[in-house]
Amino acid sequence: MSRQTRLPVKSAAAKPSPLAAMPTGDWLLLDNQMCFALYSASLTMTKVYKPLLQKFGLTYPQYLVMLVLWEHDARSVSELGERLFLDSGTLTPLLKRLEALDFITRTRDAADERRVIVALTAAGRRLQKQSLTVPQHVSCATECSLPELKALTRQLGDLRAALLRSTSSTG
Amino acid sequence: MSRQTRLPVKSAAAKPSPLAAMPTGDWLLLDNQMCFALYSASLTMTKVYKPLLQKFGLTYPQYLVMLVLWEHDARSVSELGERLFLDSGTLTPLLKRLEALDFITRTRDAADERRVIVALTAAGRRLQKQSLTVPQHVSCATECSLPELKALTRQLGDLRAALLRSTSSTG
DNA sequence: CATAATTACATTGTACACAATCTAATTGAC
DNA sequence: GTCAATTAGATTGTGTACAATGTAATTATG
Structure with missing residues (x-):
């Protein structure tokens, strides 16, 4: 077979990288990388939130949970996770802190004891207007x-x- | 004085929030929030990198340090921090792991013993082409x-x- | 040149983030 | 109904992030 063969190889001859139009030597330059811009903008964003949320004792991920609950109270941990793209390893300790702050309650679902229902407290609901x-x-x-x-x-x-x-x- | 007074008040009468054009009730909706899109896109991005970098034993922030060093070898910890918007509390343990992987060396600057110079090893330089x-x-x-x-x-x-x-x- | 201020980095403590694993509850197959 | 497979959360371990603090080296000031 010649070097030009284009049989459908494993993950496809598919599209060439959009970077093909750029010199290879520029691919690894930090300031050319959208991902770094994304990453550093995201970190900077949480720093902007910090002093604003500190008044309520919240961190940014905790505030996100509150946003979800303000839209629709009483959701399971996995529903919160799907909405926020976070898993139980992240949410479980975070929710315990929100519970300790008295903004939410965590209750086993009587209908399905595997599920934990996260619901707003009165203080959690009051926080909505203040925020x-x-x-x-x-x-x-x-x-x-x-x-x-x-x-x-x-x-x-x-x-x-x-x-x-x-x-x-x-x- | 009339209500139209515009003395330079504390943090300014300044610009109204760009959200003023949106109903207040929509401000807290998760999917209206650019910051959440930013945050979740950033987390998802690092998940895309994970399997790619795992071949080299690197995490995404460690990879960022390598990018900086490939552009300009031998930089101090604070120079890395300025470039990546990270502080010494994050970088020090991260750099120790990169050192343990034998991709970098950490050496006190003889000219200024407060500074630690981070430099690529041969393995660290070889990694550039592979990545x-x-x-x-x-x-x-x-x-x-x-x-x-x-x-x-x-x-x-x-x-x-x-x-x-x-x-x-x-x- | 003595010492106050600053700088560079390290350390500590809190809080994510997530893979991997564990446990308990539920569902499915027969 | 019984047992395997699945599901929901919790736990463990590793690795960021970062504020606050500590320490040692350097610079600035008089």
């Missing part, structure tokens, strides 16, 4: 307009979906 | 074109810069 200033402050800190924020949100959602496909499938 | 497949694979996983990747990289870099301004200054 309206948080997205307000953070959105200002982004120095983005609302259309820009919406566009970025969609792009990052699409990116997450694409990356999830590559982890769950053949890769 | 060219990593950005190739990840860029495919994003399902983005090169112009899309470049645009996202710039947007996220701008976002990080804006967020950094809000943490360092008056906030």
